[in-house]
Amino acid sequence: MKSLLTSLLALMLISLHSCNVEVDTTSGETKAQTVEITLLQLNDVYEMTAVSSGTRGGLARVQTLLKSLKEENPNTFSVLAGDLYSPSVIGNAEVNGKRLAGQQMVNVLNAMQWDFFTIGNHEFDIPEEDFRERLKESEFKNITDNVSDSVGKPFDNTMPAQIIDVEGVKMGILGITMDNFNQDFATITPPLEAARKAVKQLQEQKADIIIAMTHQSLEDDIALARQVPEINLILGGHEHDNFKLLRNDEQTPITKADANSKSAFVHYLTFNKDSGTLSQRSEIILIDETIEKDIEIERLAKAWEGKAYEYYTAAGYEPDQVVCKVNVTLDGTEASVRSQSTNLTDLLTQGFIDAFPDQAKAGIMNGGSIRLDDKINPKNLSDCPVTQYEIMKISPFGGSVSLVEMRGDILMEALNQGAKNTGKGSFLQYSGISQKDGQWLLQGAPIDNNTRYKIAISSYLVEKGDQGLKFLVYENSRGRVKKVEGAPKPEFNKVAISAFERAFPGS
Numbered sequence: 001m002k003s004l005l006t007s008l009l010a011l012m013l014i015s016l017h018s019c020n021v022e023v024d025t026t027s028g029e030t031k032a033q034t035v036e037i038t039l040l041q042l043n044d045v046y047e048m049t050a051v052s053s054g055t056r057g058g059l060a061r062v063q064t065l066l067k068s069l070k071e072e073n074p075n076t077f078s079v080l081a082g083d084l085y086s087p088s089v090i091g092n093a094e095v096n097g098k099r100l101a102g103q104q105m106v107n108v109l110n111a112m113q114w115d116f117f118t119i120g121n122h123e124f125d126i127p128e129e130d131f132r133e134r135l136k137e138s139e140f141k142n143i144t145d146n147v148s149d150s151v152g153k154p155f156d157n158t159m160p161a162q163i164i165d166v167e168g169v170k171m172g173i174l175g176i177t178m179d180n181f182n183q184d185f186a187t188i189t190p191p192l193e194a195a196r197k198a199v200k201q202l203q204e205q206k207a208d209i210i211i212a213m214t215h216q217s218l219e220d221d222i223a224l225a226r227q228v229p230e231i232n233l234i235l236g237g238h239e240h241d242n243f244k245l246l247r248n249d250e251q252t253p254i255t256k257a258d259a260n261s262k263s264a265f266v267h268y269l270t271f272n273k274d275s276g277t278l279s280q281r282s283e284i285i286l287i288d289e290t291i292e293k294d295i296e297i298e299r300l301a302k303a304w305e306g307k308a309y310e311y312y313t314a315a316g317y318e319p320d321q322v323v324c325k326v327n328v329t330l331d332g333t334e335a336s337v338r339s340q341s342t343n344l345t346d347l348l349t350q351g352f353i354d355a356f357p358d359q360a361k362a363g364i365m366n367g368g369s370i371r372l373d374d375k376i377n378p379k380n381l382s383d384c385p386v387t388q389y390e391i392m393k394i395s396p397f398g399g400s401v402s403l404v405e406m407r408g409d410i411l412m413e414a415l416n417q418g419a420k421n422t423g424k425g426s427f428l429q430y431s432g433i434s435q436k437d438g439q440w441l442l443q444g445a446p447i448d449n450n451t452r453y454k455i456a457i458s459s460y461l462v463e464k465g466d467q468g469l470k471f472l473v474y475e476n477s478r479g480r481v482k483k484v485e486g487a488p489k490p491e492f493n494k495v496a497i498s499a500f501e502r503a504f505p506g507s
C-alpha cells in the first residue's frame, strides 16, 4: 500500500514537473503554458559494455541515467546519431553460423526502449542482408531523410522526418547521413538538400521545434546550421570526441557526445505555447563509475558477450584470460593512431616483426585498422591486467599479418604516402624503419631502390589495399610486392596477444 501511495505521489510530482500548470482563478480551469522536453543523446556506440578498463561507458549505465531522466520528466526521448552496427569484436562473432553484425546492439537498445536512430557510415560495414535485418529488428524509429536502397526505395522500417506530439507541442525530428564514403548497396542523396526538404515538410506540418539527427563531419554540421537556420538543435555523430558548439544565441547549437557512450548529452527544452518560443540548455554527462549499472541491461549485454566468447573460444582464444599486467597507459585513440606513432602502435608493429623471427626486417600496419579509440590502462596503474578480449578489441576487424618481399623503391613510395595520409586510416605505422635527414632507413641502413626486403605487413594492405596505397596490392605492384612462399599468415589477434606477452613479461 505504501509503495502504491508513493508511486501515486511520484506520478503527481512528475506531471507537475513536466508541465508548468497555471490555474485560472476566474474559471477554475487549468491551462498549460510551457512544456518541458528532455533529450538524451548518444552517437557512435560500438561497444555495449564499459570501455577504458571498465571505467567509462556501457549501455547499462546509460540506462540508469535514462531512467532517472524519465522519472524527472516523462517527456524524455533517447536519440542515437549513427554508427551502431559495426565494428566490434562481438559483432564479428558468429552465433549459429551467422555473424552477429550488430544484432546485439539493436537488441540491447530495444530493451532500453530506445526512441530514435539515424544511420551512420559504419552501418554499411555489414552486408546488405544484415543491414536490412537490423533495421527490421529495431523497435525504435529509424529516421532517415536521405538514405534509401539501390533503386531509391526506402528500406523497410525506416521513415522520413517525423512529428511527435508532446502535450500539444509538435516536435519534428529529421535524420541525415554523410554521403562522402564508400558503400555499395544504398542511395544516399546530398544531406544538406535532404535536410532542407525535411525542414520544409516539418514546417508544413506546423512543427514547433525542429531537431536534426546527423551523422556527418562537424564542418558539414556547421554548414547545415548556417544554411538551414530553422533547425533548433543539431544532434550530431561521426566525430568521436565530445563537442559542443554554441556560437551565440542566434545560432543553432551542435553537439556530439564521446564515442562508446563515454559521455552522453542531455538537452533540456522548454517550449512556451503562448509565445511559441523555445529555450534550451545542454549538459554533458560523463558516463563513469559514479553511475550504477542497470541490472537488466547489464545482464543482457553480458549474455551477448558470453555468446561471442563461446565463438572465440571455439576459434582458439581464451577471451577472459589475463595476458599480462601493463604498467603504462597505452594510447590507441583514433586521433593519435592516425597521425603519429604511439607506444601501442610500436608494440604492435614490433609484434609483426617478432611473428617472423630472423626473417621480417620491418613491420607495417595502417593506423585505421586500430579501432579501439581508447586507452588501455587509462589510470596508469602499475599492474593493470589486460585480457585477450581487451586485446582483440584493438582491431575488431581481425585480419591477418603477411610476410612479403618488397622492393626498396615501392617500400619508400608507401612510406612517403603513408606519412602524407596523416589524419586518415591509411596513415602508416611501422617498426624497424626510421627516417634521418629525409632518408628512409631500414634497421638503421639506407633503403636501396632495387633490393628486396622481407616485411611483415597487414594482409589488408597487400590484398585489398587502403586509400592512396592501392599500388601495394600484389596485382597492382608490377611484381615489386610478392608473398613469401610458404610463410605462415597468422591472425592479427594472435600476433597482438604475443606482442603484449613479450612487451610485459613475467606478469
Ligand SMILES: [Zn+2]
Pocket: 083, 120, 121, 122, 215, 237, 238, 239
Ligand atoms: Zn561515422
